[in-house]
Each structure stands twice: as structure tokens, then as C-alpha cells.
Amino acid sequence: xxxxxxxxxxxLVFAYPLVFAFYMSFHDYFFAAPGxxxxxxxxxxxxxxxxxxxxxxxxxxxxxxxxxxxNVPLTVVLSxxxxxxxxxxxxxxxxxxxxxxxxxxxxSVAVVGVWIFLFSGNGLVNQILGPxxxxxxxxxxxxxxxxxxxxxxxxxxxxxxILLYLAALQNVSEELYEAxxxxxxxxxxxxxxITVPGVRPATVLVLLLATVTGANLFTEPYLLxxxxxxxxxxxxxxxxxxxxxxxQGAPDIAAAIGVILVIGVLILAFIQRKLxxxxxx
Amino acid sequence: xxxxxRSRTRKVDGLSRGQNILRYVVLxxxxxxxxxxxxxxxxxxxxxxxxxxxxxxFPNPANITGENYAAINSRIDLLQGLANSGIFAGGVILCxxxxxxxxxxxxxxxxxxxxxxxxxxxxxxxxxPFQLLMIPLYVMIARxxxxxxxYLGMILPFAINSTAVLIFRQYFLQVxxxxxxxxxxxxxxxLKILWxxxxxxxxxxxxxxxLLTFIGPWNEFxxxxxxxxxxxxQPLAVSLANYLTxxxxxxANPFGAILAGACVLxxxxxxxxxxxxxxxxxxxxxxxxxx
Numbered sequence: 001x002x003x004x005x006x007x008x009x010x011x012l013v014f015a016y017p018l019v020f021a022f023y024m025s026f027h028d029y030f031f032a033a034p035g036x037x038x039x040x041x042x043x044x045x046x047x048x049x050x051x052x053x054x055x056x057x058x059x060x061x062x063x064x065x066x067x068x069x070x071n072v073p074l075t076v077v078l079s080x081x082x083x084x085x086x087x088x089x090x091x092x093x094x095x096x097x098x099x100x101x102x103x104x105x106x107x108s109v110a111v112v113g114v115w116i117f118l119f120s121g122n123g124l125v126n127q128i129l130g131p132x133x134x135x136x137x138x139x140x141x142x143x144x145x146x147x148x149x150x151x152x153x154x155x156x157x158x159x160x161x162i163l164l165y166l167a168a169l170q171n172v173s174e175e176l177y178e179a180x181x182x183x184x185x186x187x188x189x190x191x192x193x194i195t196v197p198g199v200r201p202a203t204v205l206v207l208l209l210a211t212v213t214g215a216n217l218f219t220e221p222y223l224l225x226x227x228x229x230x231x232x233x234x235x236x237x238x239x240x241x242x243x244x245x246x247x248q249g250a251p252d253i254a255a256a257i258g259v260i261l262v263i264g265v266l267i268l269a270f271i272q273r274k275l276x277x278x279x280x281x
Numbered sequence: 282x283x284x285x286x287r288s289r290t291r292k293v294d295g296l297s298r299g300q301n302i303l304r305y306v307v308l309x310x311x312x313x314x315x316x317x318x319x320x321x322x323x324x325x326x327x328x329x330x331x332x333x334x335x336x337x338x339f340p341n342p343a344n345i346t347g348e349n350y351a352a353i354n355s356r357i358d359l360l361q362g363l364a365n366s367g368i369f370a371g372g373v374i375l376c377x378x379x380x381x382x383x384x385x386x387x388x389x390x391x392x393x394x395x396x397x398x399x400x401x402x403x404x405x406x407x408x409x410p411f412q413l414l415m416i417p418l419y420v421m422i423a424r425x426x427x428x429x430x431x432y433l434g435m436i437l438p439f440a441i442n443s444t445a446v447l448i449f450r451q452y453f454l455q456v457x458x459x460x461x462x463x464x465x466x467x468x469x470x471x472l473k474i475l476w477x478x479x480x481x482x483x484x485x486x487x488x489x490x491x492l493l494t495f496i497g498p499w500n501e502f503x504x505x506x507x508x509x510x511x512x513x514x515q516p517l518a519v520s521l522a523n524y525l526t527x528x529x530x531x532x533a534n535p536f537g538a539i540l541a542g543a544c545v546l547x548x549x550x551x552x553x554x555x556x557x558x559x560x561x562x563x564x565x566x567x568x569x570x571x572x
Binding site: 002003005006007009010012013014016017018020021024031081082085086089091094095096097098099100101102103104105106107108109110111112113114115116117118120122123124127128155158159187212215216218219222223226227238241242245246251254255258259261262265 | 300304305307308309311312314315316318319321322325331333334335337338376379380383384386387388391395399402406409410411412413414415416417418419420421424437438440441446471472475496499500502503507518519521522525526536539540542543544546547550551554555558
């Protein structure tokens, strides 16, 4: 009874569009004037065929692959190390917590402005690097555009993952550390033998969320690299969904990209779960 | 000699002094990396001429101006943008809290048919990425319902926030059922129980949910960007992004103006977060995400 309004909303803005997305991807769907009765024939896998034979779209999936290879390990390692360091801190705890979470609570659009400034041709980062600076600069360099975006997203989202790890660390038994200390284990040994296995459920979650975030990449390539440039080196599937679906009026193609993207994420999540959970031996 | 030896071996919660110092070095180096872009944002927004040399990272009294704020305000109406962001975020928070309390309570404390399915749905909403729904939602909301350039159209897709449901459910699970049974015996209706017994008990969760929910729509770019073409209705994140991609080249000091706008957009979220950071408790959020 109390849930009825919620369920109506779920049907309206979740279940129906979900079904609609699959429907679109299997039909020749196009925008028509409201109320106009048009024929949108079933086309089977034609949309998927078009998606999979389009080099620009294939490239965008490859870009997400590059993104994930950089972002996911960095996120997992750095947020676990920082959370472990932060866990038992006595001094300046509030300051440190705030410092780490602030990028997470700030709008991407706001911090993107600073990053463009920092990483531009004669920006501060290049000024400090001097002759080591890449040419052309980071965001307009085909090789560096995607890694720079990956680092931006790692920096931006890390606060949330530190928060998750901090929660997980509260569940690691203090006695294990004491027992290990009695046995003469060093700090580093303890980190790998107790902390890392102890927070494994959180790691599975962090892996999943970081992967989903990566697959959903839109704002950063749209703004940081001016719409996936240079030459599509930093385009993402969601960016192409926007360009194909709404700018170019092919929502069926966009829906097919979306379906492929979600299947990809599900496969990755499954593999990660196997790997992160199958370490037990 | 002996005091030196003792201080060297003294343990600060299991760590030697050297390790403890190393920990603070790592943490403060991390904090510097996390905070520096924000510092640079403020400095950059106050510079008359953009100065990207290393010296430009330090405040220079000769190069300070408030003009960038005036410049950005003349291009995009900052107040209107803030108001739109506020309406968008407020609407989402209202829906999220109402649904979260109702469904969280029903899932945690009531026995009813369809409870299992509802819980599964809540988790499913959490898992399916918004991007898959983006195109159909755009077709439905902008084309079929004609809600483009409308606050309702902006708010609707974000009204069902699973995280809030899960956090409230977690809180209600901790409340002994006997408390509610007693009220029921006294003849109180479910809504009355919810309002006068359950709600006061979860007040701490309420603040956490409001803060967490606020960040989402306040910072959201993609959806309001798709659905609002009319400048006077755009949340600040959207109008600033449009400025960034379109007209920045025409301003005298585009970076200064962009950074000034960025400061205005970032400030409310950062200030709210710093004020209420105690309520950003890891355990609550953990339960919300894990279900």
C-alpha cells in the first residue's frame, strides 16, 4: 500500500523505458511528429550490425577499455591505501576526510574548467614538466587524451571509494592484527594477509561501481576533449549514443549501443566477481 | 641513551614512529593533490590576466579582480541558474525522501504480498545504468509527454532513488517491531505510525539522505542538458557547460570567467558538505550501496 506510488513511478520511468530501449534496438525507430502514426518495422539485428560495423563506435568501446585499464586498478589500489592510512588517524582527521571527499561532491562541470586550464598547452602541469611535457598537450594529444580523462575520473571519484573502504575496514577484526603482531608479522605483511582479504567484499563492489562509472562516461569527453577529440581518440559509447541518437536522430542505433554497453558491463562484472572471489585458495 | 631507545621503540597504535610519520606524509600529499585544483580554481577566477606559470599559482595583489564574476554573470544568469539547480535538486530530494521513507518502512516493518518483488525491483533500479534508459526516456519525456524545458521533465527520472530506499530500510530494520505493534494496538493507522513514531526515529538518516541526494541532481549534467534547450530553465551546470563549449572564445578572459562560474557552481555543494560532513557517515552509505 505504502509502496504503491513508488511502484507506479518505477513502472513509468524505469520498467517501461527499459523495455522500450530493447524494443527500439530491434526496430527501425525514428523521431516522428507527436501523434503521427508511423510504421516502425521490426528489423531484427540490423541495428546491432550497423553498430558493430561502425569503426567510430568500435573505437569508442576500445577507448572505454583503455579507460578501465587505467582507472579501475588506480582507483582500487589508491583508495584502499588511503583508506587504510586514514582509518586510525588521530590528528587532522576531519581536514583529511574533507580533503578527500571534496572532489566527489563537486560537479564535474565545475572541476573540468580547472583541469582544462591545468593541462592546456602552456598550463601549469606543462610548465612544471618543462621539456617532459607531451606535445601536443594532454587533452588534444591522441595518445594522452583518454589517460588524462581516466586520471581525472579517478581523482574525482576516489572520495566515494575511500568512504566504502573505510566502512569495510571497520569490519576487519582487530584480533587478527593482534595475533599477527604476536607472530611477528610486519605492517606490510599484515596489509596483504589481513587487510586485503578482509575487505574483499568491498573490493568487489568498488570494482563493479568503477566499471559502471567508466562505461557511463559522458561529461568528461564531452567537455574536457570537446566531444571525444582528437579524432575520436577519447569518444565514449554514451557520447556516441548522444550524438547518434539525439543530434543525428537515430535513436534505434543509440539504443543498440546502449544494449551492447550494458551486456559488456554485465560480462565484465561477472568476470571480476569470479576473479575477486576466486582468490580464496 | 635509554630515553632515545624507548622513544624509538614506542608504538603509536602498532606503528613505529617512522611509519606513523610516513602515514601522515602520504595522507597530506594526497590531500594536497585533492585540494589543489580547488585552490587553483579560486585563484584563477580572481586573476585579471590568466597566468599559467608557476608563479601564477600564488596570489598576486596586482593581478586580482572580481571582474570575471561580472563577466560570467552577464553571459549566463548565475542567480537564475542557481535557482534552477535548486528547484531541480529540491524536487528530486522531496521525491526521494517521501518514497524512501514509505518504501523503506514498508520493506522493513510490514508483511505484505509483493514485498520480495518490490525489494528485487529496488535493487534492479540500482543496477541498471541510467544511460541505457536515456534514449527511451528522452523520447518519452521530451517527445511524447512534451515535458522538455520543464522542471517536471528534469525531475521525473531521478525521483526513484534506490539508495535512499535502502538506507531508510536499513534504519527501520534496527527499530524493534514491538514499538510499532504497540501503536497499532492503540489503534493508530500506518501513516500516523510512520509520521509520529518512525520518522522521528530515523532523523539522522534523513539528513544523510538529503545530503547524498543533493549531490546527484546538483551536479548532474547529461539529463538536464538533453532536456532543456531554453537558457532560462537550465540548471547552472548545464548553462556553464554550454558557455564552456560555445561562447568562451568571445570573452576577454575566458578562463577567468569559466573558473568564476565553476566557483559559483561548486560553492553550495562544498559548503553544505563541509558543514554537515559528520553526517556523511561511511556505515550508512555502505548499507545503502550494498543493500
